[in-house]
Amino acid sequence: MSPAMSLASIETEIAEELIQHESLYQKGVKNLCENGITKVPKKYILPIPDRPSSENEDFSVVNSNIRLPTIDFAQLQSSNRSEVMASLAKACEEYGFFQLINHGIASDVISHMSDASKRFFELPYEERSKYMSNDMFSPVRYGTSFNQNKDGVFCWRDFLKLSCNPPEEMRPYWPASPVDLRQAAETYSKQAKFLYLMLVEAILESLGLVNNVEGENYLDEFEDGSQLMVVNHYPPCPEPDLTLGIPPHSDYGFLTLLHQVDDVKGLQIQYQGKWVTVEPLANSLVVNVGDHLEIFSNGKYKSVLHRVRVNPSRPRTSIASLHSVSHNRVIRPSPQLINEANPRRYRDTDFATFLEYVSSCEPKAKNFLESRKIDKGKMKYTKS
Numbered sequence: 120m121s122p123a124m125s126l127a128s129i130e131t132e133i134a135e136e137l138i139q140h141e142s143l144y145q146k147g148v149k150n151l152c153e154n155g156i157t158k159v160p161k162k163y164i165l166p167i168p169d170r171p172s173s174e175n176e177d178f179s180v181v182n183s184n185i186r187l188p189t190i191d192f193a194q195l196q197s198s199n200r201s202e203v204m205a206s207l208a209k210a211c212e213e214y215g216f217f218q219l220i221n222h223g224i225a226s227d228v229i230s231h232m233s234d235a236s237k238r239f240f241e242l243p244y245e246e247r248s249k250y251m252s253n254d255m256f257s258p259v260r261y262g263t264s265f266n267q268n269k270d271g272v273f274c275w276r277d278f279l280k281l282s283c284n285p286p287e288e289m290r291p292y293w294p295a296s297p298v299d300l301r302q303a304a305e306t307y308s309k310q311a312k313f314l315y316l317m318l319v320e321a322i323l324e325s326l327g328l329v330n331n332v333e334g335e336n337y338l339d340e341f342e343d344g345s346q347l348m349v350v351n352h353y354p355p356c357p358e359p360d361l362t363l364g365i366p367p368h369s370d371y372g373f374l375t376l377l378h379q380v381d382d383v384k385g386l387q388i389q390y391q392g393k394w395v396t397v398e399p400l401a402n403s404l405v406v407n408v409g410d411h412l413e414i415f416s417n418g419k420y421k422s423v424l425h426r427v428r429v430n431p432s433r434p435r436t437s438i439a440s441l442h443s444v445s446h447n448r449v450i451r452p453s454p455q456l457i458n459e460a461n462p463r464r465y466r467d468t469d470f471a472t473f474l475e476y477v478s479s480c481e482p483k484a485k486n487f488l489e490s491r492k493i494d495k496g497k498m499k500y501t502k503s
């Protein structure tokens with residue numbers, strides 16, 4: 120064989136191997152681990168500055184844990200709530216995150232959802248893969264990484280996304296197996312939605328907003344808003360310092376309610392320029408401000424970057440319920456929060472713009488929100 124020919128055949132072999140592996144990666148991390156890997160494949164290895172253990176110029180890394188501000192939902196519902204309202208406002212301004220206790224979702228509703236979700240990821244790949252879809256509007260989507268059609272480096276996560284609005288229409292599309300998943304997800308999603316609406320009411324009040332400029336109750340537009348439940352599954356990872364479960368991102372919606380199943384930690388948030396780990400707190404939900412609430416509050420409340428680290432020995436599951444206004448509504452800073460001292464800081468946006476953005480570029484950090492910001496020099500005192 121001539122040297123040129125042997126080089127060509129080696130190249131073909133490498134290309135074939137890559138293609139073979141690519142189809143393996145597309146099947147998700149759980150499937151990869153079931154194939155008995157002992158090292159993280161190249162596809163998942165982040166460039167050195169993006170690795171969770173490395174320092175870079177933007178963020179320094181600390182291994183410290185953080186106790187997020189705790190908000191007692193029962194107190195928020197009481198007549199004597201000025202103190203907890205002030206804590207809520209401070210948490211949304213300073214951390215963009217808080218732990219919600221006494222939230223009213225019964226523990227058996229949460230444990231049923233957690234349990235059924237975990238059993239979904241234990242199903243054979245052939246069963247799970249029935250729900251794979253590239254359609255962002257599909258009522259059910261099973262997949263891996265962040266955006267598996269675009270990501271250059273994959274992240275160490277498989278997911279199941281369930282659209283929840285309206286629940287009666289969405290439910291028949293949700294996985295039929297495990298048999299109790301639909302029931303568990305419907306009960307949990309309805310209770311999460313109810314809780315979300317109560318929280319929005321408190322948040323609007325904390326911003327000094329009760330009625331919108333047309334005099335309508337603001338809450339009306341949140342009632343038939345969008346809700347997406349995301350079950351994240353992070354298998355144990357042999358080299359957790361080389362990859363991430365989810366890379367730094369902010370959530371696009373108004374509020375996210377997150378349940379960390381089995382108290383396995385992994386969630387880290389940006390706080391005072393450092394990555395800090397959120398300590399799971401039993402019987403609480405982590406609540407965070409999304410991009411839409413940052414825009415709506417004209418920058419008063421912060422949609423904060425967060426990411427997920429993976430664990431060398433324990434699988435981790437989390438259940439996020441992401442809420443916002445319905446997909447055809449425009450999000451803009453509330454006119455009542457714009458004045459001469461605080462000019463309009465964000466452009467109007469809607470879900471279609473977000474989808475366009477996500478599908479046209481690799482989502483990195485807070486890019487979408489950044490794209491909606493008005494340059495300082497161009498900020499005007501204008502309400503529309």
Ligand SMILES: O=C(O)CCC(=O)C(=O)O
Pocket residue numbers: 349351365370377379385386425427436437439
């Ligand atoms: O798994 C977690 O703790 C966080 C998940 C998350 O950030 C998300 O689903 O957007």
Ligand SMILES: [Fe+2]
Pocket residue numbers: 368369370425
């Ligand atoms: Fe998130």
